Amino acid sequence: MLNEEIIIAGFGGQGVLSMGQTLGYAAMVEGKNVSWMPSYGPEMRGGTANCITIVSDSTISSPIVSRFDTGILLNQPSMEKFESRIKPGGIIVYESTNILHASERKDIGIYAIPAADAANKLNNVKVANMILLGAFLEKKPIISLDGVMEALKKVLPERYHNLLPINRQALEAGAELMRQAS
Amino acid sequence: MLNEEIIIAGFGGQGVLSMGQTLGYAAMVEGKNVSWMPSYGPEMRGGTANCITIVSDSTISSPIVSRFDTGILLNQPSMEKFESRIKPGGIIVYESTNILHASERKDIGIYAIPAADAANKLNNVKVANMILLGAFLEKKPIISLDGVMEALKKVLPERYHNLLPINRQALEAGAELMRQAS
Amino acid sequence: MEQNEDIRLMKGNEAMAEAAIQAGMDAYFGYPITPQSEVLEYLTREMPNRNFLALQAESEVASINMVYGAAGAGARVMTSSSSPGWSLMQEGVSYIASAQLPCLLVNVNRGGPGLGTIQPSQGDYFQATKGGGHGDYRLLVLAPNSVQEMADFVFLGFELADKYRNPVLMLSDGAIGQMMEKVVFHKREINKIPKPWATTGKTPDRERSIITSLFIQPEKMEKVNLELLKKYDEIEKNEVRYEEIMTDDADYLLVAYGLSARISHKVVLLARERGLKVGLLRPITLWPFPAGVLNKLADKVKGMLVVELNAGQMIEDVKLAVNGKVKVEHYGRMGGIIPSPEDVEENFEKFIKTL
Amino acid sequence: MEQNEDIRLMKGNEAMAEAAIQAGMDAYFGYPITPQSEVLEYLTREMPNRNFLALQAESEVASINMVYGAAGAGARVMTSSSSPGWSLMQEGVSYIASAQLPCLLVNVNRGGPGLGTIQPSQGDYFQATKGGGHGDYRLLVLAPNSVQEMADFVFLGFELADKYRNPVLMLSDGAIGQMMEKVVFHKREINKIPKPWATTGKTPDRERSIITSLFIQPEKMEKVNLELLKKYDEIEKNEVRYEEIMTDDADYLLVAYGLSARISHKVVLLARERGLKVGLLRPITLWPFPAGVLNKLADKVKGMLVVELNAGQMIEDVKLAVNGKVKVEHYGRMGGIIPSPEDVEENFEKFIKTL
Amino acid sequence: MSENTKTPAAKPRKVKGKTVIDIQKCKGCELCTVACKEDAIRLSKDINNLGYRYAVVIDDVCTGCTNCALVCPDGVIKVYRTSGKKKELVASISDVKDSINVKIDNPSMDDLSSMEYL
Amino acid sequence: MSENTKTPAAKPRKVKGKTVIDIQKCKGCELCTVACKEDAIRLSKDINNLGYRYAVVIDDVCTGCTNCALVCPDGVIKVYRTSGKKKELVASISDVKDSINVKIDNPSMDDLSSMEYL
Amino acid sequence: MDNKELVTPQCIVEGDETYDLVFEKSHVMTDTRLHYCPGCGHSVAHQVLAEVIQEMGIQDSVIGVAPVGCSVFAYDYLHIDWQEAAHGRATAVATGIKRCLPDKYVFTYQGDGDLAAIGTGETIHCVNRGENIMILFINNGVYGMTSGQMAPTSLEGMKTTTSPYGRDVHMMGYPIKVSELIAPLPGAFYVTRQTVHTPNAVRKTKKAIENGFKYQKLGKGVSFIEIVSNCPSNWKMTPIQSNQFIENEMLKYYPVGDIKVPSKEDLKELK
Amino acid sequence: MDNKELVTPQCIVEGDETYDLVFEKSHVMTDTRLHYCPGCGHSVAHQVLAEVIQEMGIQDSVIGVAPVGCSVFAYDYLHIDWQEAAHGRATAVATGIKRCLPDKYVFTYQGDGDLAAIGTGETIHCVNRGENIMILFINNGVYGMTSGQMAPTSLEGMKTTTSPYGRDVHMMGYPIKVSELIAPLPGAFYVTRQTVHTPNAVRKTKKAIENGFKYQKLGKGVSFIEIVSNCPSNWKMTPIQSNQFIENEMLKYYPVGDIKVPSKEDLKELK
């Protein structure tokens, strides 16, 4: 039975919260239970942000958990804060252009995804988070990329629908990077 | 042992509250325990007012009692409200220029004092209350008239000390009226 | 998905705002404060296309008094705030309770006292249930523990408010307000009962309406107080709501509401995995408090642990309900710290060792 | 009369004001409201000749925040109000408690809820003791039952406030505030302890002072919460105050504070006349509540009747103290109605028949 | 309360007025007496059931200008005025006069408008 | 963030200035670049440890007018100016330059000043 | 309505003269005896307000908001729908009402303590939002109800129970001219200062209140009508003296007259 | 103070040129990194304020009152005594402080939501009492801290999170010109409006703040210094764009300049 507890963490501007929302929305559309719980630092802007996203086949009891199946980590402080809180057997997917010192745990899977670089190559630095999401879903296909695209279509206002293709590209690039990393 | 529970009641402008205060102050100066508890009606001005004054040799427990040893009543509504609440053996001293229908109880002493008329004769309508106080103290000499005068001297600002003689006259006139009424 | 369902992924605050619109809210008055500013933001966004008013007031004091006016005029009306702002509303709330005006009030509780922190807390339980304002009055207090309930209790809240002519308080917290979950909006019949007592202009066919909380004569005031008490008795009789989770065979009971009930639910699961028969009693109405069921459960269980995000407040109501029958203890974190289920479980196990 | 005594016949409100001046109060900020307007009136009258400040603020909200500023600047400071005004101060009080500023606050309780009535009441017990404001904080609550205590508790209040850096609330009522009794002012040494934490300008020889109630990081906030709890524990250990009247041989106990304790005292006398062994426990500190002594008395008496001028508030604390040992019931009048001792006695006799 | 010192002078009137004062509701504020340019109103010596001296029309000089009624805080003054037109009879002035001379059954004390004493 | 389009023109300077920017605290707001009439400051391509592109002096045209420092919200600019007078040596400009060229160990991502995404 | 009074004769006949009724208390007034002190301007203001409501025939579509202050019982006297507001919050309450019932006439009736001390924020923002209501502001320079404390509008040097040696403006602030303060706000449509201490003043005030109700229809903002009034009891004066004090002292500082009037343009729609 | 920074070189030598330090961050600023968004005017205002305090040598006798708003942490940045006030109550808190410590310099630092919405009553009455304090008023037309809701000063048509289709003045009220509103009160001694978006503006603001502190000695009332500022994050602009918006839009409605200055008479004592 599916019960995936995910922490996504990084700087305020890195699209951490919306990554969790996208994932959550896609899971919901596919009929799963979802909870998404944000947490901001005290900074006005540019501080840290993270969100706990839980996707489950059954009712979600606590939306707040302290140990996670997956960590998607976008900056160094998040790596330091959360590496120890991944359950044995879990995974970390991290942004490796940004994070120079990754976890050295042996009991979890650790995947370096140079998402920022890849995003630069796609000429849109802002899709780095979608690349990471693609990478994660490649490793743990709890929902399909099509599901994510469906979700984006629903969640984005019409005027942003021109951005759908680049997001699709980003998801796929992420999946590809994960295949390379694994 | 002295424990005198007195209700003084009338219209707002009749000096009901200050009569109680004067009595209380005099009793205190003579070393007794005193409590004085006012109650105003909802009217801005010209409404009803009353105060419960308790003079006692021992500590006063409740400053609020529902039955009284003495009622000093200055208008008709007060007579109606309080006549039944005088303890058997108690007394009512009332302003008889004002109150046309007095209590008809037989188990208490009822004394009609035409204080307003008497005050008019003293050329100061405002001392009617002192006349009633004098009458009460004639009947129940719990404190001396000298004691009251002492108290007034202390409680009145210097600039009002010219009013002391007229108050003395009023107290004595009241005492005299009570002697006539008894 | 059924025809008449509308499923969304929303923040609790947004779900509450959407529900209010769907519940036929006529007017909302509020002032921004974290963690509930989304409510006014959502409403001002929706206002042009839907039939209601959302007005940003100059302060919480103004908000609650606008609510008073609108409720008195017969509108279905609402405000929301968070702890410091809620404190500022206390005079107004006391007036509303006294004048017996129906309305929905929301406090998305954050950490205090003082300016405190914007993180979730349950530190306002006492204030919500025993009266933050002066005088003897009660609010009907609903404590949602999910985004779905943030929405559902809006419908329920408006109805109860109208039914009893009493303000209803939804006491949520920053986590439930900020988190996103699935929320289902059912198509519902919204029925608004007539309010002949409202000040809509003294039309010739009815007596004029006066909304007041002034009863200067003690006799009159006490009559009003007794009338209120009678109403409160009625509410206590009819409106107690709670959820029981695995209490049937429970040896131990957790008592928790809102966010801490979500965490405690997980604790129940964790403890059951380890063979401990634990149940959870979740008060849904914090007032009227489910004292009856707790008293009955006290005959069955060995002890109760009250889990709160505060220094120990609801525990008093639990103790009053239990009246000495079993040991009742408190576990809480404060200041916006949210304990993990593991945290709570550890303390629960410590507790049962003392029994 | 001794040399160092000064005996006066005064209203409770005036005695409180006079005591504040004698206690070395530096500043008072307040807004008129019945039944305590005499305080500001007395103080403005005395101000030119004595060394303190009394300022009429534009509202109760402003008053309490002026108190915050002055207390933070190290002044011995005070405000007073009555129920609706006290409700408006709740945000400020929560800030003061959080920032740990010493000050004396007074609520001369009148009948509520809402605008209510100007007659005396004890309807604000919950608000005073459980927190009218948001968040976990406590006020030290003193309940005078005479004009003398209105004066004495001002001295005590300022001292306790300074000692614990905690706001102290004097919870009086319209009767105690308006009634006149003898009050004795003893000559006292007023000692003010140094307040190095105050914002008096960052003089070169000390670290700068910051007064705040903002602790945005939950970890920091919880630390502050725990620090407060520790202080409250300390206060609960040291500062419980109560009066026992004829409890030694009592079969039955009345529990009452303030005005209703005065009435209950008379009831004890009346009942004793009739051969009933009744005692009275009068909490003087409503928080910390004299739970210990009540728990002990519960071993001796057959039942307790809690007499309050409200719908039943302190009874909860009595029940919590007694923890089911004996039957506890409530007798109360509301809305400014003051029961006569005979009234109470009648109900007391009814109560003991149920035991 | 100072006595009104204006001396009423009988001026020729084009329009004749009548004021009717509900003396049981009058609070004796005297504002009508100042408002009346004809000096037609004075306070009584007696007090009414509320404890106030009350306004009475002292002279038949009223022009029906309504000034007194406009400033009467308690709205106890009605003003009538001749119009020349014949109207249906509803009440005769003598009914009204009766009410002016009504016996107050509770006379005494001074005006109660001040709560201060001594 | 739009590129600055002014073309720096080397004007003759009477007084020479030097600005020293604490690039690790710079938030890349670019206000200094607009404030500088000499167009002596630009943003880096790299980002600093806070995640911001940072201001660097791009040309030796500074007059020491202090404009940049006055508007720098984060107070990270120090300005020096020639005076002719000889002063005790405290640090050489090369120390300062070092700090300008310090290696940022955490490069990447765009400016973080906007939380919006997509 | 329990109007148990005898019907007022519409005319009386004496000899050969017929006298028609030309003035009586408005039927919008209830029969409840006013609790105000003798000579209090609140009572006069009530009467005028009631007359306007009667004459405009809007009794059934007016909602009044009573304050906390001596006029807290206003709802006992004017036979219309009322809400009693918390001290200082009348304009917030009125906002709540008017926004939900835009077609009704809504007014507040407030004292100076209520409107200009504790309610300052609500007053300013209500005016600034240009709520389409009328604010009747009774400025008697004192807190009447709580028996005579200093108000924001107490004159310099004025003795009150909380300025027993006279208002010291350096210590206690200056008397606030509320009408002048709020008039510049664009949300203020009509601002005028009147009195009710003479018959003519009463007539002008009546006109002003009539304007206030008329303008409300235009939806252009607040009509703010200040009435400088007396408080004989707390001023420690007879009613006559108190009206002289208005004339000689209050009006010097608070001059009577229009402070802001609608432009002709604005009033076109009214015709 | 934990100034762990390296000592700033007072001069540097390059070749045969000696460069003297002519500008650095004021020592009254602490080393804590400002949490403000990039380009935020709050930061600049802090720096200017700190400089004035440093130059006047009054660091040890100034007490600041921080509001609730983005500048709630002001006490982390200026190394003086501070009190943090409840939202809107800074002027009441300052009153409490100043009345007890009349010889100290007391100022508040407040945003537009704080000072002109929830704190309107306190602002007006503090000014009206002529408290001898300085009020620094940062008008950025928006609630910065709570992330961009409409403020009382938001311009007509301005889009905020609670006026998502632009501020509709008929529905939501007009942008309030606080300085103009309070200037007529006799308690206001000095009222000026400045900005900090250009170097020269910063210089003028510095002068104004200096005046504010100087005047405080005279005991004549409030110095009210409005600083029209930006909020790039919530205006959804780059800092540069936001400063252009100040220049092109904000200053049209809120013109820079002195609104009330002390008379020569008043300033005599200063010399």
Ligand SMILES: Cc1ncc(C[n+]2csc(CCOP(=O)(O)OP(=O)(O)O)c2C)c(N)n1
């Ligand atoms: C919150 C609150 N504070 C104070 C009071 C007490 N209070 C009642 S009326 C009043 C002032 C009345 O003055 P004003 O508004 O000028 O009206 P007036 O009586 O003079 O007409 C005050 C302070 C209250 N009822 N509620």
Ligand SMILES: Cc1ncc(C[n+]2csc(CCOP(=O)(O)OP(=O)(O)O)c2C)c(N)n1
């Ligand atoms: C009683 C209360 N209400 C609301 C808030 C939430 N709040 C915090 S700051 C703020 C407004 C900030 O805006 P402004 O004063 O303009 O300051 P800025 O952040 O723009 O500098 C609000 C509404 C609060 N903390 N307390």
Ligand code: SF4
């Ligand atoms: S109507 Fe005119 S003339 Fe007649 S009594 Fe009244 S004021 Fe005098």
Ligand code: SF4
């Ligand atoms: S004005 Fe009215 S209340 Fe006053 S004295 Fe004349 S009739 Fe009586």
Ligand code: SF4
């Ligand atoms: S000091 Fe002046 S010239 Fe030098 S960089 Fe700064 S702004 Fe440019």
Ligand code: SF4
């Ligand atoms: S103004 Fe300051 S913070 Fe902004 S870019 Fe320039 S140096 Fe950096």
Ligand code: SF4
């Ligand atoms: S106290 Fe003053 S304002 Fe109030 S009713 Fe009496 S005279 Fe009028």
Ligand code: SF4
């Ligand atoms: S939110 Fe706006 S006001 Fe606040 S720090 Fe950021 S830019 Fe400045």
Ligand SMILES: [Mg+2]
């Ligand atoms: Mg007044």
Ligand SMILES: [Mg+2]
């Ligand atoms: Mg702002």
